[in-house]
Amino acid sequence: MKHRDLLGMEDLERADIERILETANHMREVGERDVKKVPTLRGRTVVNLFFEASTRTRASFEIAGKRLSADVVNFSPSSSSLKKSESILDTARTLDAMDPDCVIVRHSVAGVPKCIADVLSAPVINAGDGAHEHPTQALLDMLTVQQEKGRIDGLTVTIVGDIAHSRVARSNIYGFRRMGAEVRVAAPPTMIPADVETLGVKAYTSLREALEGADVVMALRIQNERLVGSWFPSVREYSATFGLDRARLRFAKDDAIVMHPGPVNRGVELSHELTDDRSSVILDQVRNGVAIRMAVLYLFAGRQRGRAAAEETRP
Numbered sequence: 678m679k680h681r682d683l684l685g686m687e688d689l690e691r692a693d694i695e696r697i698l699e700t701a702n703h704m705r706e707v708g709e710r711d712v713k714k715v716p717t718l719r720g721r722t723v724v725n726l727f728f729e730a731s732t733r734t735r736a737s738f739e740i741a742g743k744r745l746s747a748d749v750v751n752f753s754p755s756s757s758s759l760k761k762s763e764s765i766l767d768t769a770r771t772l773d774a775m776d777p778d779c780v781i782v783r784h785s786v787a788g789v790p791k792c793i794a795d796v797l798s799a800p801v802i803n804a805g806d807g808a809h810e811h812p813t814q815a816l817l818d819m820l821t822v823q824q825e826k827g828r829i830d831g832l833t834v835t836i837v838g839d840i841a842h843s844r845v846a847r848s849n850i851y852g853f854r855r856m857g858a859e860v861r862v863a864a865p866p867t868m869i870p871a872d873v874e875t876l877g878v879k880a881y882t883s884l885r886e887a888l889e890g891a892d893v894v895m896a897l898r899i900q901n902e903r904l905v906g907s908w909f910p911s912v913r914e915y916s917a918t919f920g921l922d923r924a925r926l927r928f929a930k931d932d933a934i935v936m937h938p939g940p941v942n943r944g945v946e947l948s949h950e951l952t953d954d955r956s957s958v959i960l961d962q963v964r965n966g967v968a969i970r971m972a973v974l975y976l977f978a979g980r981q982r983g984r985a986a987a988e989e990t991r992p
């Protein structure tokens with residue numbers, strides 16, 4: 678890979694994305710074996726540094742590391758010296774002195790993984806920073822679409838929901854555009870960033886128009902934790918206008934698939950029946966999350982050993 682760290686989809690070229698997806702396809706096969714373990718990262722240490730809540734992402738990075746035989750350490754701020762007001766950068770320097778081979782960072786503030794990468798010798802993988810980026814989520818979404826549709830190029834992908842506060846939306850916009858898909862976003866006007874069309878997407882405030890002819894429909898969670906003030910009149914009104922159910926899905930192509938990064942607010946952005954419908958690939962996304970994170974660990978944590986090598990490859 679050209680970059681030492683994986684901080685965002687914005688930095689990846691099409692060839693990088695293709696390489697990660699191809700590697701993940703091989704990794705998926707390891708997960709189908711009886712003994713789900715290969716020695717690829719034996720002797721390497723992967724640190725999970727999650728400052729913000731996570732179920733799928735943290736667990737799948739841990740499982741991915743273990744399937745590759747790495748030693749995985751979970752560091753949770755609530756039980757660390759951050760409670761004793763050690764700064765994030767001092768925590769990062771302390772971790773660095775323990776010579777990890779890769780550090781996975783999630784934080785509620787955009788840019789923290791980059792700040793940590795600036796002081797660490799080891800590669801840093803962004804596992805979600807504020808409303809900025811969540812690259813491994815976009816990669817697992819692309820792997821799922823490729824698996825379901827056989828391609829990404831030329832498809833129409835409609836992302837519905839809180840675009841303004843969603844790192845998943847931003848990473849997917851960069852990723853799907855770079856892979857040649859048409860990307861549409863649909864939301865109440867208050868949840869569409871004013872300059873979103875500069876990213877090469879078309880913005881809709883009519884759900885029906887946004888869904889017409891879509892191959893992929895991706896619903897996003899309302900980011901309650903990032904909403905300060907009032908962005909729409911009520912949850913009930915949001916779900917009446919932008920909530921997806923079987924009837925509304927009929928505006929999209931007959932074989933359209935429904936995606937959601939999870940956790941789903943059932944009955945808000947997706948109806949109960951659609952969440953569990955045949956068209957829903959939500960659990961395939963979770964499964965593919967492990968394969969993508971194995972590929973990312975292999976490509977970013979597996980290529981260099983120790984501080985000296987890291988310094989050599991530094992710009």
Ligand code: NCD
Binds near residue numbers: 733805811845938939
């Ligand atoms: C997403 C996240 O944390 O950004 N969840 C995830 O990683 N699967 C989406 C969300 O929380 O809405």
